[in-house]
Amino acid sequence: MNNRIKEFRARFNLTQEDLAKKVNVRRETIVFLEKNKYNPSLRLAHDIASVFDARIEEIFLFE
Amino acid sequence: MKRAIIVFILAALVLATVGIWMFLGSSELTSVDLVSFGVIFLVIGFAVFIGYKRLNSARRGEPPEDELSKKVMQKTAGLSYYISLYLWLAIMYFSDKLKYETHTLIAAGILGMAVIFTICWLVFNFRGIRNE
Numbered sequence: 001m002n003n004r005i006k007e008f009r010a011r012f013n014l015t016q017e018d019l020a021k022k023v024n025v026r027r028e029t030i031v032f033l034e035k036n037k038y039n040p041s042l043r044l045a046h047d048i049a050s051v052f053d054a055r056i057e058e059i060f061l062f063e
Numbered sequence: 064m065k066r067a068i069i070v071f072i073l074a075a076l077v078l079a080t081v082g083i084w085m086f087l088g089s090s091e092l093t094s095v096d097l098v099s100f101g102v103i104f105l106v107i108g109f110a111v112f113i114g115y116k117r118l119n120s121a122r123r124g125e126p127p128e129d130e131l132s133k134k135v136m137q138k139t140a141g142l143s144y145y146i147s148l149y150l151w152l153a154i155m156y157f158s159d160k161l162k163y164e165t166h167t168l169i170a171a172g173i174l175g176m177a178v179i180f181t182i183c184w185l186v187f188n189f190r191g192i193r194n195e
Contacts, residue, residue: 029130
């Protein structure tokens with residue numbers, strides 16, 4: 001599974017720390033997500049999609 | 064924050080105990096003692112690292128634990144338990160062939176488990192958990 005978190009973060013002008021605070025996780029988790037080293041839970045994926053006002057499948061791309 | 068402070072207090076207590084053991088124990092340190100101290104310092108270093116990470120997260124206003132850190136801990140606990148079974152099997156096998164006392168072998172097993180846990184945590188923490 002790939003994701004476009006970095007792209008959306010740049011579009012919304014958010015740092016990794018800002019996004020981490022908004023979805024209540026550590027910054028390392030955002031780093032791991034962006035490097036595709038971790039697949040988030042449905043809850044976290046939903047929270048991230050809510051921050052970017054997008055649908056989950058727009059941010060997380062299933063191969 | 065509280066848990067990070069508890070980790071630091073525990074690390075300090077272990078360090079103090081090791082210090083007492085070093086200075087009040089036998090006058091000459093054997094190679095087994097030196098290896099034990101090395102492993103204990105390694106484990107204390109790991110605990111301090113974890114405590115420092117938690118403290119840093121708390122300072123930045125982030126949760127000290129989240130779903131990734133919990134998952135890493137779960138995977139680490141599972142794998143290290145599995146590997147530790149083989150460590151104890153090896154210790155049981157070699158206990159007849161080695162002339163170390165029982166308490167030394169048990170201490171080696173406990174320290175070995177701590178080392179295995181540390182290595183598993185490092186692997187999962189830096190490699191990540193994907194497609195699971």
